[in-house]
Amino acid sequence: MLRVEHLYKNYQIGSQTYPVLRDVSFEVEKGEFVAVMGPSGSGKSTLLNCIACYIPFQKGEIVLGGQNLASLDAEGLAVVRNRKLGFVFQDFCLLDGLSVKDNILLPRIISGQTEEAMEEDAARLCRIFGIEHIRDKYPAEISGGEKQRTAVARALINSPLLMLADEPTGNLDSKSSRTVIQSFERAREELDTTIFMVTHDSFAASFCDRVIILKDGEIFKTAYCSGSHRDFQKELLEIIEEMGEEGEEKE
Numbered sequence: 001m002l003r004v005e006h007l008y009k010n011y012q013i014g015s016q017t018y019p020v021l022r023d024v025s026f027e028v029e030k031g032e033f034v035a036v037m038g039p040s041g042s043g044k045s046t047l048l049n050c051i052a053c054y055i056p057f058q059k060g061e062i063v064l065g066g067q068n069l070a071s072l073d074a075e076g077l078a079v080v081r082n083r084k085l086g087f088v089f090q091d092f093c094l095l096d097g098l099s100v101k102d103n104i105l106l107p108r109i110i111s112g113q114t115e116e117a118m119e120e121d122a123a124r125l126c127r128i129f130g131i132e133h134i135r136d137k138y139p140a141e142i143s144g145g146e147k148q149r150t151a152v153a154r155a156l157i158n159s160p161l162l163m164l165a166d167e168p169t170g171n172l173d174s175k176s177s178r179t180v181i182q183s184f185e186r187a188r189e190e191l192d193t194t195i196f197m198v199t200h201d202s203f204a205a206s207f208c209d210r211v212i213i214l215k216d217g218e219i220f221k222t223a224y225c226s227g228s229h230r231d232f233q234k235e236l237l238e239i240i241e242e243m244g245e246e247g248e249e250k251e
């Protein structure tokens with residue numbers, strides 16, 4: 001589904017080159033829920049933005065559904081973004097002037113598909129994510145958790161190969177976070193959605209099959225959920241603490 005192989009990404013500021021991702025390799029299988037965690041500045045957003053076709057990278061490969069992203073021109077990358085990827089952002093990015101239903105349909109309309117079935121598809125997603133009762137409301141009239149569940153439905157309206165989520169619970173209280181993570185679980189159960197999420201939230205990450213921990217642009221560790229979510233969250237918190245201690249030792 002997604003293969004990232006020996007990925008290197010530098011930022012160039014004037015004559016200075018700053019390496020941000022160094023030899024990052026991993027795969028995500030269909031239907032998997034994978035998170036990336038790590039300290040601020042470790043390269044999480046940069047990794048997500050490379051997979052999202054937002055920024056170019058220097059070396060390595062990103063292969064999505066058999067297609068090598070490095071081989072595509074700007075138009076090809078736009079098609080991948082529109083048709084093969086779904087996006088969920090920390091700040092929801094809903095359009096205030098559109099109803100919940102029309103926000104969900106927006107990617108369909110942008111990609112030029114306006115067939116009758118799309119109303120049915122939107123209704124199905126509203127049902128799956130428990131937002132049927134607010135489908136005619138506007139973003140200003142719904143809660144943060146409802147906004148994010150609307151954003152999840154919007155991300156999935158084009159049946160993407162992969163849903164990318166950037167801090168999806170970052171702006172939510174714990175109760176709303178729980179409903180959003182439940183919506184991710186529903187997406188997997190009902191739609192076999194593959195999810196790749198960047199997060200600082202160990203609670204959200206504890207629902208993943210696997211968590212890749214980045215440190216200074218490299219994979220520090222990969223943790224697998226083998227027991228309860230509670231135990232996995234505890235393990236993740238221990239790893240993060242361990243990293244903090246290593247950082248302190250260096251100084």
Ligand SMILES: Nc1ncnc2c1ncn2[C@@H]1O[C@H](COP(=O)(O)OP(=O)(O)OP(=O)(O)O)[C@@H](O)[C@H]1O
Binds near residue numbers: 011041045
């Ligand atoms: N456009 C850019 N130009 C130059 N440097 C950048 C750019 N974007 C990010 N960086 C730098 O690259 C490093 C990694 O940034 P990135 O945003 O990927 O980290 P992150 O792990 O997502 O951090 P956070 O958890 O704070 O969001 C940081 O040192 C950051 O300052």
